[in-house]
Amino acid sequence: xxxxxxxxxxxxxxxxxxxxxxxxxxxxxxxxxxxxxxxxxxxxxxxxxxxxxxxxxxxxxxxxxxxxxxxxxxxxxxxxxxxxxxxxxxxxxxxxxxxxxxxxxxxxxxxxxxxxxxxxxxxxxxxxxxxxxxxxxxxxxxxxxxxxxxxxxxxxxxxxxxxxxxxxxxxxxxxxxxxxxxxxxxxxxxxxxx
Amino acid sequence: xxxxxxxxxxxxxxxxxxxxxxxxxxxxxxxxxxxxxxxxxxxxxxxxxxxxxxxxxxxxxxxxxxxxxxxxxxxxxxxxxxxxxxxxxxxxxxxxxxxxxxxxxxxxxxxxxxxxxxxxxxxxxxxxxxxxxxxxxxxxxxxxxxxxxxxxxxxxxxxxxxxxxxxxxxxxxxxxxxxxxxxxxxxxxxxxxx
DNA sequence: ATAATAATTGAGACTACTCTCATTTTTATA
DNA sequence: TATAAAAATGAGAGTAGTCTCAATTATTAT
Numbered sequence: 001x002x003x004x005x006x007x008x009x010x011x012x013x014x015x016x017x018x019x020x021x022x023x024x025x026x027x028x029x030x031x032x033x034x035x036x037x038x039x040x041x042x043x044x045x046x047x048x049x050x051x052x053x054x055x056x057x058x059x060x061x062x063x064x065x066x067x068x069x070x071x072x073x074x075x076x077x078x079x080x081x082x083x084x085x086x087x088x089x090x091x092x093x094x095x096x097x098x099x100x101x102x103x104x105x106x107x108x109x110x111x112x113x114x115x116x117x118x119x120x121x122x123x124x125x126x127x128x129x130x131x132x133x134x135x136x137x138x139x140x141x142x143x144x145x146x147x148x149x150x151x152x153x154x155x156x157x158x159x160x161x162x163x164x165x166x167x168x169x170x171x172x173x174x175x176x177x178x179x180x181x182x183x184x185x186x187x188x189x190x191x192x193x194x
Numbered sequence: 195x196x197x198x199x200x201x202x203x204x205x206x207x208x209x210x211x212x213x214x215x216x217x218x219x220x221x222x223x224x225x226x227x228x229x230x231x232x233x234x235x236x237x238x239x240x241x242x243x244x245x246x247x248x249x250x251x252x253x254x255x256x257x258x259x260x261x262x263x264x265x266x267x268x269x270x271x272x273x274x275x276x277x278x279x280x281x282x283x284x285x286x287x288x289x290x291x292x293x294x295x296x297x298x299x300x301x302x303x304x305x306x307x308x309x310x311x312x313x314x315x316x317x318x319x320x321x322x323x324x325x326x327x328x329x330x331x332x333x334x335x336x337x338x339x340x341x342x343x344x345x346x347x348x349x350x351x352x353x354x355x356x357x358x359x360x361x362x363x364x365x366x367x368x369x370x371x372x373x374x375x376x377x378x379x380x381x382x383x384x385x386x387x388x
Numbered sequence: 389a390t391a392a393t394a395a396t397t398g399a400g401a402c403t404a405c406t407c408t409c410a411t412t413t414t415t416a417t418a
Numbered sequence: 419t420a421t422a423a424a425a426a427t428g429a430g431a432g433t434a435g436t437c438t439c440a441a442t443t444a445t446t447a448t
Contacts, residue, residue, distance in 0.1 A: 014395065014445070036230045039435060050397045055437065153362070153372060157379050160358045161351060168350065178347060185351050188382045208415070208425065233405060244427045249407065 001028050001046065002110065005071070019057050021047040026068050031110035034117055035065050069118035072111050073125050079104045080132050090140035091192055095183055097132050098162060102179050106169040116167055130159050137190065146190040158186050195222050195240065196304065199265070213251050215241040220262050225304035228311055229259050263312035266305050267319050273298045274326050284334035285386055289377055291326050292356060296373050300363040310361055324353050331384065340384040352380050 004027055006020040025047035029038045040061055044051045058064045083100045085093060105112035119126045134155055140146040148154065165182035169175055198221055200214040219241035223232045234255060238245045252258045277294045279287060299306035313320045328349055334340040342348065359376035363369055 018395080040437085041435065051436090052398065052438080053396050056395065061436070151375070153375055154379075156362065157355060157358065157375075160354055164351065164354045168347070181345070181347055181351075185348075185383050188385060189379050191382060212425080234407085235405065245406090246408080246428065247426050250425065255406070 001025065004110070015057075018047075018049060018053065021049065022054060022057055022064065023068060023071065026064050027072075027110050027114060030065070030068060030117065031113040035121065040064075065118075065121075068114060069122060069125055072114050072118065073128050075111065076101065076104060076115060077128060077132075080129075089145070090136045090143065091145045091187070094133065094136035094140065094186075097136065098183060098186065099179060101129070101132075102162065102165055102169070102182065105166045106174050109170055112166050112170050116163060116170070119163060126159060130155055133158060133162075140190065140192075144193075146192055148189075148191045154189070157189060161185055161189070195219065198304070209251075212241075212243060212247065215243065216248060216251055216258065217262060217265065220258050221266075221304050221308060224259070224262060224311065225307040229315065234258075259312075259315075262308060263316060263319055266308050266312065267322050269305065270295065270298060270309060271322060271326075274323075283339070284330045284337065285339045285381070288327065288330035288334065288380075291330065292377060292380065293373060295323070295326075296356065296359055296363070296376065299360045300368050303364055306360050306364050310357060310364070313357060320353060324349055327352060327356075334384065334386075338387075340386055342383075342385045348383070351383060355379055355383070 001024065004024050006017070006024045008020065010016075022043060025043045026038070029043055029046060040054050041051060043064070044054045054064075058067070080097050080101055083096070085096045087093060105115060115125075115129075119129075137146065137155065137158070138150055141148060141150050161182060165178055169178055195218065198218050200211070200218045202214065204210075216237060219237045220232070223237055223240060234248050235245060237258070238248045248258075252261070274291050274295055277290070279290045281287060299309060309319075309323075313323075331340065331349065331352070332344055335342060335344050355376060359372055363372055366372075
């Protein structure tokens with residue numbers, strides 16, 4: 001089993017450590033089986049705790065899913081923010097952020113898989129991630145790099161193109177050409193003129 | 195509950211009629227809850243048969259899902275074939291088929307929902323539907339309507355744009371503008387020159 | 389070291405299924 | 419109508435899960 005949060009130095013109290021063990025266990029199992037098929041029984045066993053202990057940390061089944069999905073989303077957003085490029089060209093910014101996001105999602109497959117899983121369930125989560133897209137798309141339209149009218153549906157389309165790229169690479173292996181083709185499709189949809 | 199196959203005149207034998215009742219019941223329940231959460235118990239009850247009767251018709255849980263998914267796919271493919279336009283312009287053919295497919299998938303929401311559900315699970319099913327796309331895309335590239343290189347990933351991208359359109363309209367109501375925006379995005383991805 | 393507090397434990401009550409099979413009922417056939 | 423064949427029944431064995439709680443163990447503060 002891989003560790004994600006358990007290894008963090010900040011975990012002092014017993015409670016924190018147990019919680020981190022549950023989360024790491026959950027990430028591994030959810031990535032393998034999806035939310036629907038992941039059981040508390042298995043998570044507890046995998047985390048090395050008793051079944052009942054789980055309920056000191058989470059109210060119920062749903063809570064752990066929400067927590068895990070949020071943690072992954074936060075980590076992925078962090079990656080995008082940390083790697084924002086300095087250029088003022090919105091198209092370049094969009095390309096960079098998208099590449100970073102795809103790269104990180106497939107580099108740690110568990111994160112990518114859970115993000116895809118969660119994107120299906122929670123609209124909010126997808127919104128968190130698409131924020132960074134929207135900003136660049138809007139300023140690209142403003143400065144006439146993208147010759148389209150802004151539209152929420154357009155953002156959704158671009159978002160699913162990105163999710164599809166992640167899904168494809170998680171299934172068939174990391175492939176930069178696929179990421180490039182993804183960027184191409186996005187720029188075409190946005191009617192990008194250099 | 196809506197009837198889909200039960201009402202067909204061709205159902206003579208008791209066995210056929212019971213089977214159709216199971217399928218109709220399954221369609222209604224799967225459309226509401228998805229494959230994962232649909233139980234045989236509920237399907238049997240909903241179909242007005244005893245639990246054990248189900249197993250005279252289907253080996254197990256998985257079999258009914260496969261059967262339902264295939265039936266829906268067959269119906270949807272039929273719709274596309276019946277509505278093929280006579281024109282020789284591949285772009286026009288592609289636009290027409292795509293519109294028809296989206297239209298029918300959202301017109302009978304149960305079909306659309308199950309198709310989306312099944313597309314997630316079964317690669318084969320998505321292939322069945324994308325066949326009609328591939329034909330038109332290839333001939334469009336051949337006659338230089340689409341200025342791109344053919345590529346399986348490209349077809350996948352177009353397919354998910356279509357699925358997303360269906361999913362959006364099933365959630366927010368039928369909307370022709372959304373279908374138009376979908377067609378636009380597809381033509382842009384294909385680098386369509388009139 | 390002791391008491392108080394926090395965390396963990398695992399048995400078990402409860403629910404919700406899947407699938408089997410001996411029996412009964414219905415339908416088709418002679 | 420009597421018989422054979424087909425179909426349907428539903429009780430129940432088996433499995434897998436969620437969540438609770440009284441008892442136990444570990445941790446922290448005095």
